[in-house]
Amino acid sequence: MxxxxxxxxxxxxxxxxxxxxxxxxxxxxxxxxxxxxxxxxxxxxxxxxxxxxxxxxxxxxxxxxxxxxxxxxxxxxxxxxxxxxxxxxxxxxRTHHHDHLICTGCGKIIEFTNRNIERLQQTIARKYKFVTASHKLELYGLCAACQKKKRKNS
Amino acid sequence: MxxxxxxxxxxxxxxxxxxxxxxxxxxxxxxxxxxxxxxxxxxxxxxxxxxxxxxxxxxxxxxxxxxxxxxxxxxxxxxxxxxxxxxxxxxxxRTHHHDHLICTGCGKIIEFTNRNIERLQQTIARKYKFVTASHKLELYGLCAACQKKKRKNS
DNA sequence: GTGAAAATGAAAGTCAATTTCAAAAATAAG
DNA sequence: CTTATTTTTGAAATTGACTTTCATTTTCAC
CATH class of the missing domain: 1.10.10.10 (Winged helix-like DNA-binding domain superfamily/Winged helix DNA-binding domain)
Structure with missing residues (x-):
């Protein structure tokens, strides 16, 4: 090959x-x-x-x-x-880490990163004397389109 | 009854x-x-x-x-x-929400809350026009005891 | 081309979660 | 209290996603 x-x-x-x-x-x-x-x-x-x-x-x-x-x-x-x-x-x-926003209406998944959150996570880990290897942050909710759809149907 | x-x-x-x-x-x-x-x-x-x-x-x-x-x-x-x-x-x-630190060595689970992280999450949701219903934040790593144990064995 | 090695897919196996169903227990009615 | 009705129970079966098996097909080094 x-x-x-x-x-x-x-x-x-x-x-x-x-x-x-x-x-x-x-x-x-x-x-x-x-x-x-x-x-x-x-x-x-x-x-x-x-x-x-x-x-x-x-x-x-x-x-x-x-x-x-x-x-x-x-x-x-x-x-x-x-x-x-x-x-x-x-x-x-790309190499860098990101987290997810997930729409529970249509299943759309958006990726995001936030340095401040990452930093705060490290602060918390330190407080409890943990050494973190990975983390998982997921926000579940409705995207703009699904909010609109919901308003119409109610 | x-x-x-x-x-x-x-x-x-x-x-x-x-x-x-x-x-x-x-x-x-x-x-x-x-x-x-x-x-x-x-x-x-x-x-x-x-x-x-x-x-x-x-x-x-x-x-x-x-x-x-x-x-x-x-x-x-x-x-x-x-x-x-x-x-x-x-x-x-209690009613209030919390997140988790999870030790991948011994399985210990620690609960924590952090107002700043919650606030940042809302900022992110707003940026993408999401209305969040729930979220999940988990930090995986080794607790102090398991770090010590690991150092001994290597 | 030929033969050894890897790839394929249908079917079988895993594993935790969930449901079924006949028997047992709890409550209601007489 | 005794029987009737309804709920609860637990062993076993089922589900659903994931993972592996194995006989067959495909790839590739020679």
């Missing part, structure tokens, strides 16, 4: 990782990876599977599942567990 | 709720409720079930499960889903 070690694009990082592990390249996996990385949104396995099938009806659920796990291990995707009990994956194009 | 409407203790609130729904009182359920509310800590169904069995070997898992769900519906317990995928319940003795 030819790997361009200078190209740091996400897809190449994936190929490089595969190379190190001795994986092979398959059309289906490549298609899944490209589709997912291009989408730039959160996907559950189910959602991704459904969309992919439109173009590639012979893709199996397990393959989508395994590909997402692979991407996660390679650091190209991040697995998130929100309140509905279904795991979602997001592409990682 | 005699319900003292003036007594606002947690157990009575539970009884009142039962009264409204036409439930019956059973020894087992009462025992579970009392035990849980007295404990003032986080319990998974499994943990609670194991402890209760020590005294009451004939209590079934389903009964513990159903009682915790009941308590949650009555507003006397709150269900939390941390990163290990096992639901935990905490008694609600």
């Amino acid at each position: 030819k790997v361009n070690f200078k190209n740091k694009s996400a897809l190449d990082q994936f190929k490089l990782e595969k190379y190190k592990r001795g994986l092979k390249t398959s059309k289906k996996r490549s298609y899944i990876v490209q589709y997912f990385l291009a989408a730039d949104r959160h996907y559950s396995i189910e959602e991704l599977y459904d969309e992919l099938r439109a173009e590639h009806p012979r893709i199996g659920y397990s393959t989508v599942y395994r590909t997402m796990k692979l991407l996660t291990e390679c650091g190209l995707a991040s697995e998130r567990n929100f309140a509905d009990g279904v795991a979602r994956f997001e592409p990682i194009h | 005699k319900v003292n409407f003036k007594n606002k203790s947690a157990l009575d609130q539970f009884k009142l709720e039962k009264y409204k729904r036409g439930l019956k009182t059973s020894k087992k359920r009462s025992y579970i409720v009392q035990y849980f509310l007295a404990a003032d800590r986080h319990y998974s169904i499994e943990e609670l079930y194991d402890e209760l069995r020590a005294e009451h070997p004939r209590i079934g898992y389903s009964t513990v499960y159903r009682t915790m769900k009941l308590l949650t519906e009555c507003g006397l317990a709150s269900e939390r889903n941390f990163a290990d995928g096992v639901a935990r319940f905490e008694p609600i003795h």
Whole structure:
């Protein structure tokens, strides 16, 4: 396999990782990876599977599942567990951490970061003599559109 | 059933709720409720079930499960889903919201509140035109004891 | 091309959560 | 108190998302 070690694009990082592990390249996996990385949104396995099938009806659920796990291990995707009990994956194009605003009406997910909150979290951890490895901050509510919809229906 | 409407203790609130729904009182359920509310800590169904069995070997898992769900519906317990995928319940003795510090070493859970963080969360929600209904903030890391333990073993 | 190794997908297995259902317990009615 | 009605119980079955298995297909190094 030819790997361009200078190209740091996400897809190449994936190929490089595969190379190190001795994986092979398959059309289906490549298609899944490209589709997912291009989408730039959160996907559950189910959602991704459904969309992919439109173009590639012979893709199996397990393959989508395994590909997402692979991407996660390679650091190209991040697995998130929100309140509905279904795991979602997001592409990682940038390194920095972010948190989520989740609309309980339509499922829209917005990412945000806030240095002050991060700082306050560290203050709290210090107070309780904790060394934090990770954190999770999720705000659940209604987005502007769903608020409007709700007002109409009541 | 005699319900003292003036007594606002947690157990009575539970009884009142039962009264409204036409439930019956059973020894087992009462025992579970009392035990849980007295404990003032986080319990998974499994943990609670194991402890209760020590005294009451004939209590079934389903009964513990159903009682915790009941308590949650009555507003006397709150269900939390941390990163290990096992639901935990905490008694609600006070109204105000709090967040969690969770030790990934020993499982210890510390509750905290921080007005500034809450305020910042509202600022963020406003920025994205969200109206938040709830939020979840969890800090994962090692408590002082587990840090010490780790240093010893390495 | 050929053969070794990896990828695939349907089906099976996990694991916690939840529900079912026949028997037991609690309460109501007589 | 005794029977009738309703709720509760617990063992077992089911659910739902996730994960693994295994026989077959595909990939790739030679």
